[in-house]
Amino acid sequence: METVNRNKLKIKDIITVVLLALINVVLFFASSLLYATPITIILMPVFFALLEGIVYFIIGTKVKKLGAILIYSIVRAILGGYLPYIILFILSGAITELLLWKIGYGSAKALTIGYIINQVLAAFGSTIIPYAIAASAMADQAVTDGRQDTILDASKLLQSWVSVALAIGVIVAALIGALIGKRIVKKHLTV
């Protein structure tokens, strides 16, 4: 009998990644009250960018294997239940996998860049696109009802500088989230 050591994703790795991803899903659902108002919806991506880095970094450090971040992204995306969000989240996972393959599995640099891309794309999928759709749907309704000015203004506003400001806010928050994630991994997984 001998020592067994494989670098392929094992059943244990897959289950670990899925369960860790579920923590971020649970946090997402627990914070769904933020969907209650138009203002808090805009703040959601910033809030999640701060929060989700811990689990992301734990996965990237604990399961240093091809496919771990992609599985995380698929689980996290599908439970979001919204098509643009699902597509963009999975896309971000694929990009991070490429980065990790190129730079090295477990690399903090690759995970930080991947996490920022992940959060920016998620912000588009979860907030900017649905907000734009909502605004457009409201505008359609308003046109039917013969009133349109205020809503169309709001829609234009979001599609212009607010989106840019939100994207910058998410990048900053994701960077802080990644730093928190990195610190936590160092503190709890490398002692």
Next chain:
Amino acid sequence: MIDFEFEFQYSEESTPTLRKVSGNIPAGRCVVLCGGSGCGKSTLLRCINGLIPQFYEGELTGFCRLDGQDTAGMSIGEIGELAASVFQDPRSQFFTVNSSNEVAFGLENHGLPQEKIRDRVDEAFRTFHLEHLKNRNVYELSSGERQLISILSAWAMDTDIFLLDEPTANLDFAATQQLKNILLELKKQGKTLLLSEHRLYYLADIADEYWIMANGEIKHKYTAEEAKALLPLQLHTLCLRTLDLEQITVSERPPQTENMPQALSVSNLRYEYGRKNRAILSDVNFSVCEHEIVGLVGANGCGKTTLGKLIAGLYRSKGGEISLFGKAQKPKQLQKQVLFIMQEAEFQFFTNSALHELQYGHKITAEFEKKTETLLKSMDMWECRDRHPFSLSGGQMQRLTLMMAYLSDKPIVILDEPTAGQDAESLKRCAKLIREMGKEKTVLIITHDLELIADACDRCIGLSGGHADTEFFIRAQQDLQAVRRYMECFHPTTASPPRQYNERFHPATKLLCWLVLTIVISTSNNHLVYAAYAALMLLTAADGRLITALIGSASFGLLWTANALLPDTLFSFMLVLFPRIIAVGISMMTLIGRNEASRTLTALRNMHLPERFIMIVAVIFRFFPVLSGDMKLLRQSIRTRGAFVTLWQKFRTLPSYIEILTVPMALRVIRIAETLSASAETRGIDLKRRKSNFLSLRFSAWDVLFIIMLTASVVVGLIL
């Protein structure tokens, strides 16, 4: 027959965990591995069932023959066809959400024909007289019942060998008795049993031999007769717990506390669970004096933990009063004065070392440092003071939480099952610390452990039928035996048979509905969304979820009305967004709720999707509700430890708050993942065979009707 010889060292360890252990267990015999925590019992079982070295990596030498077959070169799943494994934590070894599906899980992985799987599952429940546990949601089962299901799952694999790793670690008195009956039945069937255990009293009529392990070696092998003849002192030296409950003696204790003032008084306390208002505690009355140590005993599910959490201010009662030191208290006030130590130790660790955990929330003075050092040494934990709490064994984690309680400034402490899974030596240490704790605090212990009651409690209160109905002062041997007789009267709760649902729709129809909704809600066409929403509500109602459908429809109606009355306000926005969010939630519920998770998985397998994908979906279905519940436990733990009390505190120390909210969960799920995947691998999840299905699914007229209606809704939505 089991024949083995091993030497093993884990990759991350510097010394071997097993040093030349060998043994031979003839067919039909039962051997119990015992010894202190960390002596190598579980490692030996892992070497036999193949988890070492394929799952737990390290350097293994030696051989293992099961029923004459050499296991070298076999996969874990193939070894599982010769020896079935049962693990110690019934909370995390299940892969499905339904008891019958769980029993069928291994057989599906082995690709048995559906008829054969059904017969075997029926036979398993029938043979052990556990038909009442058939087709039950695993969340509705007690720990004991879940452990019985895990044994049935092992039995269904039709092996001659059973390997059980501390099967009673999380069981109460009655469930242990039930487990004993099952083991007796297995022995009658001629099965070979190898168990690792700390709790030994229930094995008196089952075990043929006791193998005592220490430092990775089998030091002694006793026959059952020889073991029975061991004196209490010899048992203690060998780190063994009692083999006969009649032998337990009450330890010497300080003078009684009858004239002490009251610390805690509970009067007419009432609590109900859930929407159906099921009264768990109907009229509880009792009091506890200052510095008294009181045991709270009762059957599983009788409300002991609920009562403890009510006293700790973690739940809000539905009536009655809780007073501390003569003054009625509100939940927030109770939280400040009562510490609740949970059975689930992992939720209570916020830092990265055992020492930091003890220091958390305290002012670190030289005197405090000295106190923690003495404490750690007395609990045999000094050597692991710098280890991460999550790297400790289950028993060490529990001892750490006990030390946290000892150092707490709160005058009242409630301990929930503090000695589950402790060896004899550790049990003595825990009891001693609790007695020390009693000098400064009032202690309430929720327990099933008679040995702990003998060593630590002044009095026991029996909880039954929602009342505190009995009281025992623990002064002499006969008092202890009276508690034992009371505990023996507990019968495992036989819940009313689960409601049978008439599933009208094929899960594939619901998957189609979910898919259509996912696409539709991404468009800006309101009419299309509303039409699909209406179709979903009709499906939900026809599926027997009338209340959900009514709530969904009423929410939409209210938003519509509000928008009509107050156009161009927040309601316009909510009318566009909310139906989309509600639709996603309800469609997910139709796929997962009740017994649908198992049916949906069967449908996915029928679609010939990759097994890895189905496994991921299965884990999501099984654990999403578990993690939501765990999040609640974590918040309770934060509250009872007095951390982050106000919103401002949470905001001011946001990174720390995020860390404490996330890290214990993450580290816990890493442990769950280990147990779950080990359990699944021994039952053949990784076997390269075509898997079969336990459930059969058929399309009905309802499916056709709904698909026509869904298509019509989409067309109407597009036209409008």
